Amino acid sequence: MSMKKRWFALFTVPLFFVFIVVVIIPFLSGVYYSFVSWDGLPKNPMKFVGFANYAKAFADTRFLNSLERTTVFTLITMVTVNVLALGFALVVTSKLRLRNVGRVMIFMPYLIGGLLLGYIWQFILGDCMATLGEMTGRTDLFFYWLSNKQFAFIGLIVVATWQMAGYMMVIYIAGLQSISDDVMEAANVDGASYWQALFRIRLPLLMPSITICLFLTLSNCFKIYDVNLALTGGGPANATEMVSMNIFNEIFAKSNYGYGQAKAIVFFIIVGVITMFQVRLTSRREVEV
Amino acid sequence: MNKNGAKGARNAAANAALLVFCLMYLSPIYIIVVNSFKSRAEMYTNVLALPQTLTWEYYAGAVQRMDFINVFKNSLIVTLCSVAVIVVLCSMTAWMLVRTRTRLSRFLYSFLIVTMLIPFQTVMMPLMQEMNSLTKALGIPMKNSLGGLVFMYAGFGAGMGVFLFHGFVKSSVPVSLEEAAIIDGCNIWQVFWRIVFPILKPTTVTVIILDVIWIWNDYLLPSLTLTSNANKTIPVMTSLFFGTYTIEWNMAMAALTMTIIPVIIFYFSAQKHIIKGIMAGAVKG
Amino acid sequence: MKRMKTLTCIVLALSLLLGLGLAGAQAESAGKIVVFQQKTEIYDQLVELAKTYQEETGVEVEVWPIAGDDYYQNLKTYMASESGPTVFTLNSASEIAEMSGYLADLSDLDVMGKVQENLIAMVDGKKTGVPMTAEGFGIIYNKDLVDPEAISTMDGLIAYIQEQKAAGLTGLGLSQEGYFLIGQILNFPFAVQDDPVAFCQQVFSGEVKLADVPEFQEFAKLFVAIRENQVNPLEVTYDGNCGDFATGKTAAIHQGNWCYTMFSTYDIDFEMGMVGLPVGGSTAIAVGIPSYWFVNADASEEEQQLGKDFLDWLYTSETGVDYLMNKFGFLPVVDGMTSEKLDPISASVADAIASGNIIDWTFNTEWPASVIMNDLVPVAEEFFTTEMTEADFLTALNDAFVTAAAE
Numbered sequence: 001m002s003m004k005k006r007w008f009a010l011f012t013v014p015l016f017f018v019f020i021v022v023v024i025i026p027f028l029s030g031v032y033y034s035f036v037s038w039d040g041l042p043k044n045p046m047k048f049v050g051f052a053n054y055a056k057a058f059a060d061t062r063f064l065n066s067l068e069r070t071t072v073f074t075l076i077t078m079v080t081v082n083v084l085a086l087g088f089a090l091v092v093t094s095k096l097r098l099r100n101v102g103r104v105m106i107f108m109p110y111l112i113g114g115l116l117l118g119y120i121w122q123f124i125l126g127d128c129m130a131t132l133g134e135m136t137g138r139t140d141l142f143f144y145w146l147s148n149k150q151f152a153f154i155g156l157i158v159v160a161t162w163q164m165a166g167y168m169m170v171i172y173i174a175g176l177q178s179i180s181d182d183v184m185e186a187a188n189v190d191g192a193s194y195w196q197a198l199f200r201i202r203l204p205l206l207m208p209s210i211t212i213c214l215f216l217t218l219s220n221c222f223k224i225y226d227v228n229l230a231l232t233g234g235g236p237a238n239a240t241e242m243v244s245m246n247i248f249n250e251i252f253a254k255s256n257y258g259y260g261q262a263k264a265i266v267f268f269i270i271v272g273v274i275t276m277f278q279v280r281l282t283s284r285r286e287v288e289v
Numbered sequence: 290m291n292k293n294g295a296k297g298a299r300n301a302a303a304n305a306a307l308l309v310f311c312l313m314y315l316s317p318i319y320i321i322v323v324n325s326f327k328s329r330a331e332m333y334t335n336v337l338a339l340p341q342t343l344t345w346e347y348y349a350g351a352v353q354r355m356d357f358i359n360v361f362k363n364s365l366i367v368t369l370c371s372v373a374v375i376v377v378l379c380s381m382t383a384w385m386l387v388r389t390r391t392r393l394s395r396f397l398y399s400f401l402i403v404t405m406l407i408p409f410q411t412v413m414m415p416l417m418q419e420m421n422s423l424t425k426a427l428g429i430p431m432k433n434s435l436g437g438l439v440f441m442y443a444g445f446g447a448g449m450g451v452f453l454f455h456g457f458v459k460s461s462v463p464v465s466l467e468e469a470a471i472i473d474g475c476n477i478w479q480v481f482w483r484i485v486f487p488i489l490k491p492t493t494v495t496v497i498i499l500d501v502i503w504i505w506n507d508y509l510l511p512s513l514t515l516t517s518n519a520n521k522t523i524p525v526m527t528s529l530f531f532g533t534y535t536i537e538w539n540m541a542m543a544a545l546t547m548t549i550i551p552v553i554i555f556y557f558s559a560q561k562h563i564i565k566g567i568m569a570g571a572v573k574g
Numbered sequence: 575m576k577r578m579k580t581l582t583c584i585v586l587a588l589s590l591l592l593g594l595g596l597a598g599a600q601a602e603s604a605g606k607i608v609v610f611q612q613k614t615e616i617y618d619q620l621v622e623l624a625k626t627y628q629e630e631t632g633v634e635v636e637v638w639p640i641a642g643d644d645y646y647q648n649l650k651t652y653m654a655s656e657s658g659p660t661v662f663t664l665n666s667a668s669e670i671a672e673m674s675g676y677l678a679d680l681s682d683l684d685v686m687g688k689v690q691e692n693l694i695a696m697v698d699g700k701k702t703g704v705p706m707t708a709e710g711f712g713i714i715y716n717k718d719l720v721d722p723e724a725i726s727t728m729d730g731l732i733a734y735i736q737e738q739k740a741a742g743l744t745g746l747g748l749s750q751e752g753y754f755l756i757g758q759i760l761n762f763p764f765a766v767q768d769d770p771v772a773f774c775q776q777v778f779s780g781e782v783k784l785a786d787v788p789e790f791q792e793f794a795k796l797f798v799a800i801r802e803n804q805v806n807p808l809e810v811t812y813d814g815n816c817g818d819f820a821t822g823k824t825a826a827i828h829q830g831n832w833c834y835t836m837f838s839t840y841d842i843d844f845e846m847g848m849v850g851l852p853v854g855g856s857t858a859i860a861v862g863i864p865s866y867w868f869v870n871a872d873a874s875e876e877e878q879q880l881g882k883d884f885l886d887w888l889y890t891s892e893t894g895v896d897y898l899m900n901k902f903g904f905l906p907v908v909d910g911m912t913s914e915k916l917d918p919i920s921a922s923v924a925d926a927i928a929s930g931n932i933i934d935w936t937f938n939t940e941w942p943a944s945v946i947m948n949d950l951v952p953v954a955e956e957f958f959t960t961e962m963t964e965a966d967f968l969t970a971l972n973d974a975f976v977t978a979a980a981e
Contacts, residue, residue: 004389007477011385012397015378015447019401021423022444026416027407033415040414040654043675043872091307098304104560105311108318111552113506115524116545119531120317123538128320128336130809135335147808149959162317167567174568223408226508230528236808237955247410253647254948254981255672257414257654264411272406329817417655425656432657516657517608517636529639537813 033261040257053262062238063263066246067270073153073242074221077160081217082210084165089172090198103173107166117163118230122146125155125231149239152232156240159227164220168213175209176202215278222271243267318549325542332539351544355526356518361551364522367435367511368504371442372497378443379450380493384485386451387458388467398455405448409509416441417513433516441514442504450496457492458485495566498559505552523548606634607880610652610659612645612865613706614812615835619901626893633880646944653872660873660881663706663865668943670695670703670866677702678869678878685889688909695866703866704885707904710848710861710923710932711758711830713746717845719825728792728852732799738825739803746800747827748807749815755807756954757937757946759828760971761860762851763789764940765933774940777972778979785968789854794964796851801958808958812836831919832864835903848922850933859926862935863907942978949974 034053038046057063088106092099109117125145133142145151179202187197203210225244228234234241234249241249247267251260312319324332325347326340351357386394420431420441431437462485470480486493508524515521521529530544556563609620617640624635638659646669652658653676664670670677674697680686681701686694695703715722719738725731735745748755766789767773776782784790800807810818816833818824820840827833828851850857869881888894889908898904899913905920905927906913916924926932937946953970956962962970 008385008389008394010478011381011481015382015443015451016397018378018440018444019404019447021419022416022441023404023407023412023447026412026419027404029415029419030411039672041650041673041675042654042656044672096300096304096307098307102307102311103564104557105315107564108315108553108556111502111506111556112549113508113524115506115508115528116548119527119541120321120545123324123542124317124320126809127538131336144806144809147806147959162314170564170567173564225410229508230531235952235955236959237952244408244410249948251414252651254944255650261411261414264408268406268408268411271408275406414654421656432655513651513655516638516652518638519636 030261031265033258034265035262036258037256038258039255040251041255046258049258053259054266056259057263057266062241063243063246063250065238066241066243069153069240070222070224070242073157073160073224074218077157077164077221078214078217080157080161081164081168082213084161085168085213086172086206086210088165088169089176092169093173093176103169106169109162110164110167112163114163114224114226115230117159118227121155121159121162122231125151125158146232147236149236152236152240156224156228156231159231160221160224163227164217168217171213171216172206172209175206179205215274219271219275219278222274321542321545321549325539325546327539329537329539347540347543348547350540351530351547354540355530355544356521357544357547359519360521360523360526363435363520364505364524367438367442367522368501370435370439371446371504372500374439374443375446375450375500376493376496379447379496380454380486380489381481382447383451383454384458384462384481384489387455388464398451401448401451405452409445413509413513420514432514433520435515435520438511438514441510445510446500446503449499453492453496454489457489462488491565494562498563498566501555605632605880606636607660607877607884608636608638609661609884610638610645610649611661611663611867612640612665613663613832614640615832616902619897623888623894623897623901626897627884627887630893631883631887633884635884653870656872658870658872660870660877661884662868662870664695664703664868665865666938666941666943668941670697672943673868674698676868676871678871678882680704680869680882680885683882684886685908688890689907690909693863693907695868703868704889705863705907706865706867707863707898707902708861708907708923708927709830709832709864709905710859710926711828712848712850712859713826714819714829714833714846714848714919715826716819716822717847719743719822719844722847722849725826725849726852726857727855728796731852732796735799735803743822744804744818744824745826746796746804747810747815747819747824748800749810749812750808751812752947752951754812754815754829756950758830758860759851760793760950761935761937762853762933763787763793764936765860766854766856766858770934770936771940774936778942778975780976783969784972784975785965790968790971791964792853794967797957797967798964806958808955831905831917831923832903834917834919846918848919848926856933858931858933859923860935861923861927861932862938864935864938942975942981945975945978949978 035048035050036046037049037053038044088102092103092106096102112120126147127144129142130144133139136142143151145155183201183205184197187201192200223244224242225248228240228242228245232240234245243263244267247260247263249260250256250263254260320336323339324336326342326344328344331341386398417432420437423429424431424437429437431440466484466488467480470484475483506524508528511522512525512528515525527544527548531541609624611620617637621637624637627633627635646665649658649662649664650673653673658676664673677697679700679702683701683704685704686701689705693705693708694701695705713725715725720734725734731746738745748759764770764774764777773782777784812833813836815824815827816829816836817840819827819829820837820842822844831848848859850859867885869878869885871878873881888898889911895908895911899906899911900915903917903920904913905916905924913920950971953967953974956970957967
């Protein structure tokens with residue numbers, strides 16, 4: 001018995017040690033810091049302020065705006081990513097000869113990190129668009145997108161979609177491949193058209209994959225930071241500042257460490273609720289399969 | 290015959306359409322690559338055109354300014370070591386948690402999974418301070434060292450790694466094999482490394498791929514921990530390169546091209562595994 | 575199966591060894607300092623200087639890459655995590671106050687004895703900051719395209735901007751970076767007041783409204799003219815702005831003498847000069863100490879001493895002064911330091927200093943901490959992307975100052 005315990009410890013303690021040091025202790029001290037007023041410099045004084053930081057967060061219009069903006073961004077991006085990804089998946093699982101080439105190419109953007117993607121698109125949506133406008137004369141569509149509030153926001157959606165669609169496509173492919181050929185053949189025999197078969201048979205069978213993808217995009221979009229930083233930096237006039245960036249700026253740019261930490265805890269609770277919901281739905285899916 | 294011909298034509302058209310679409314989809318990458326060879330004047334006359342001359346000048350400039358070779362080496366070391374540590378520790382822990390049916394092991398598992406919800410923003414600043422105090426108390430440099438960064442990645446990668454291995458052990462590793470090995474005189478350590486670990490290979494591949502993509506591209510954590518130039522990773526250096534006042538786009542694009550190339554090579558050399566790995570990981574994500 | 579096991583062992587051992595080895599390799603080598611500063615223009619030259627310093631003294635100098643507008647934020651992050659640089663720079667009085675716990679006493683430095691008292695940064699009566707250089711900013715104009723007399727009044731300047739538009743040129747180039755977009759140019763209407771210090775306090779406390787002050791009304795008119803007649807400054811980078819000026823696409827830019835190094839990659843075939851922004855009847859150039867060098871009081875005693883030695887060397891040794899004057903293009907601030915070959919813009923600034931026709935940098939000495947990046951930039955971005963009126967613009971700027979001062 002004691003031998004068994006020793007083996008158990010040998011196998012699990014190293015990981016849990018690292019995990020507790022890296023995640024749990026900082027998390028708990030983070031909760032503590034959310035109750036103080038401090039600029040983060042160890043030599044400057046720290047004052048305990050109770051729930052004042054939280055009260056302030058819920059009255060901070062810039063923070064609330066960033067939350068609302070992130071929600072809108074997330075909802076739109078969830079739709080664009082998933083429609084595109086599902087479309088891609090249907091095309092590359094068809095009998096087209098170039099399907100594998102398509103699969104490879106469409107997945108590629110996912111491999112480039114958010115930061116690099118942001119910089120690439122900063123050039124395209126900025127200078128490149130402006131030059132295109134000069135060349136074609138269509139300055140209503142081709143102009144410096146990033147200095148326009150609405151278009152900078154749209155730009156963020158475009159880039160996030162471009163990054164995530166390939167990844168979600170792969171998940172849809174897995175879902176589509178798990179639908180047995182018999183089902184499709186039966187539909188063919190019954191004389192169902194492509195679209196009837198798609199909407200009446202394949203999509204309902206694909207619901208588990210759709211659920212996963214929706215929630216994956218949800219949590220990815222909600223936590224977006226790298227793309228935001230590299231593409232727009234939150235500008236112009238904070239019009240594209242998402243929650244993550246708002247928290248980061250509060251802590252590091254404005255050096256309101258305690259206050260920013262309180263915002264981060266609020267953020268954690270929101271992300272937590274969303275993800276719990278996701279886990280519940282995905283685990284239900286596992287039972288079904 | 291006629292019908293087949295029409296079908297063939299339609300197929301060809303569909304294939305062509307797919308190809309054109311894919312090329313358009315990747316056009317941002319094309320734009321970056323062609324403009325990395327152009328002078329500024331040439332770039333602004335026509336961003337889409339191919340370069341008139343092939344000059345490596347901007348690549349040389351970017352390599353020198355970004356200290357590219359060193360930065361690349363750092364990224365490689367951090368990614369490889371972190372992934373190795375994550376795979377080893379997570380597979381061991383997950384297997385043990387599955388095989389030990391106690392309340393403790395169930396608790397530890399749920400604990401790991403639930404705490405995966407913590408967003409990085411919530412822990413970033415306290416983590417940095419804790420790492421400083423550790424550095425001071427123990428004399429082991431946790432901040433501004435690649436070793437310390439690997440340690441932190443092991444912590445952040447723990448939840449997901451254990452989750453994936455746990456699921457696989459539960460569903461696909463037969464206990465009978467392990468029991469047979471014990472009868473043959475193997476101890477637990479040997480059982481794990483000789484019998485179990487090889488069976489875990491599909492999940493190991495999944496974990497490696499997901500973590501490589503994550504760590505190679507991660508920006509926030511290394512940007513907070515790595516202060517000196519000698520230790521910076523590719524994303525951190527790229528952001529510094531862009532953060533300075535002078536964006537010289539042609540040189541910047543040479544830098545971007547160089548940072549993308551290793552990822553593309555990794556992708557093409559392990560393409561099948563990557564797609565499979567993502568599919569397997571998708572269930573969790 | 576055996577191979578698998580061996581492989582695993584190798585990977586495990588390697589990763590452990592690497593981890594440990596890397597951790598060990600980071601140990602402090604004797605005689606090394608880290609320098610972190612904000613001036614983009616001198617980064618490459620500073621790296622070169624670091625090599626020379628190591629050759630002369632054996633002390634290694636690591637120069638951290640500049641972070642542009644994010645400099646102060648990065649510096650604070652490093653300080654907060656107790657891994658700050660040895661020698662660093664700060665710009666404004668508010669930054670110095672916030673960081674005061676981290677500033678070593680530099681009274682015993684040789685260079686401090688050779689600098690005028692009023693140019694030194696003081697904390698609690700101790701000399702803590704060595705002035706980096708003196709700088710001036712204003713309108714830098716192309717003498718072939720601009721008649722300085724014509725732009726010596728605000729009406730003249732606005733008329734000139736409209737003329738340039740008709741000629742297909744940019745009249746007064748601004749760029750997207752916080753200090754260049756709004757921070758420095760907004761100094762003029764503050765600094766031309768009779769008592770700028772008292773005036774700033776009245777604005778920050780809400781006693782005086784910017785919208786009621788004639789100099790600010792002129793300023794807002796200028797900004798509207800820029801918005802209506804020029805390419806949006808948010809779409810222009812510092813690099814691009816200087817490049818367009820050097821190639822004659824822009825007739826004048828609002829910049830300082832530090833930007834002359836940016837022209838070095840171009841063949842300039844025209845003469846240039848500098849005048850102040852014409853507000854309130856003044857055309858004085860704004861001259862100030864852009865930054866001060868500090869030594870990190872949080873560093874070890876030995877490291878602090880190495881940092882002090884470096885600063886002394888930089889401002890008193892022959893090699894150091896040569897770099898300051900000829901490679902960095904700095905204006906002399908230390909007694910006995912002269913510069914033989916000033917670039918044309920720095921020469922304008924030096925002339926202005928000599929004639930006394932200069933105004934202060936209130937944004938460094940009076941404005942609240944981080945107000946430019948956190949509060950003024952969003953207002954300016956809003957202004958350049960909407961149809962905001964002059965009055966609304968001034969009200970928004972006013973509110974930004976009041977909010978920042980209250981924090």
